[in-house]
Each structure stands twice: as C-alpha cells, then as structure tokens.
Amino acid sequence: MSSLEELSTQELQSLIDRARRILAERKEGNRPRVVDSFREGDARYLLEYVKCGRAVSGKCRRCREGELHGPYWYSYTWDGKKTVSKYHGKTRPGLAEVKENGNG
Numbered sequence: 001m002s003s004l005e006e007l008s009t010q011e012l013q014s015l016i017d018r019a020r021r022i023l024a025e026r027k028e029g030n031r032p033r034v035v036d037s038f039r040e041g042d043a044r045y046l047l048e049y050v051k052c053g054r055a056v057s058g059k060c061r062r063c064r065e066g067e068l069h070g071p072y073w074y075s076y077t078w079d080g081k082k083t084v085s086k087y088h089g090k091t092r093p094g095l096a097e098v099k100e101n102g103n104g
C-alpha cells in the first residue's frame with residue numbers, strides 16, 4: 001500500500017468519494033448489497049452482502065455495525081408463481097470453474 005501523499009489530487013478526491021459512498025451505504029442499513037451479478041438461462045445470480053439470522057436480535061456485532069456478511073452468491077429463478085432464491089455460498093455458481101481472486 002503506497003502512502004497517500006503519493007496520490008494525485010484527483011486520486012485522493014476519488015478515494016474520498018468512494019469512502020463517502022461506502023459510509024452512506026452502511027448507514028442505510030437493511031437492504032442487501034449486490035456487488036456482482038450475471039444471468040444464465042432463466043436464473044439471475046447475485047453476489048450479495050447479507051445480514052445473518054442474529055441481526056434482528058442485535059446479537060451479532062458485525063450486523064449491528066453495518067458490516068454485513070459475505071458476499072455470498074444467491075440465485076433467483078421464477079417458478080411461474082414466485083421467485084425462488086437459492087444460497088450458493090462463496091463459490092461463484094453456474095459457470096464452470098471460475099478462479100477466485102483471493103481477497104476474502
């Protein structure tokens with residue numbers, strides 16, 4: 001990680017903008033955060049940050065502070081009546097053997 005002094009004014013400004021956006025999103029709270037998505041056939045795949053089951057009771061410090069868990073992959077398909085969601089965990093589903101970029 002290079003020192004902040006080495007960055008140009010523009011780069012610093014964009015860092016501030018990014019940080020502001022992240023902070024705003026954290027304050028915003030409840031909704032899941034989608035960081036990636038793709039479509040395959042009838043299914044839509046989303047990589048989301050989510051709250052865990054202990055979020056409601058306030059027992060999870062991570063959720064309380066707006067950190068969320070994941071991101072995890074979920075798929076959403078339409079069964080004719082309703083959307084069916086399925087949890088896939090950390091591994092990108094659907095496509096064969098996609099290499100992770102190892103920042104987890």
Ligand SMILES: [Zn+2]
Nearest residue numbers: 052060062063
């Ligand atoms: Zn949690």
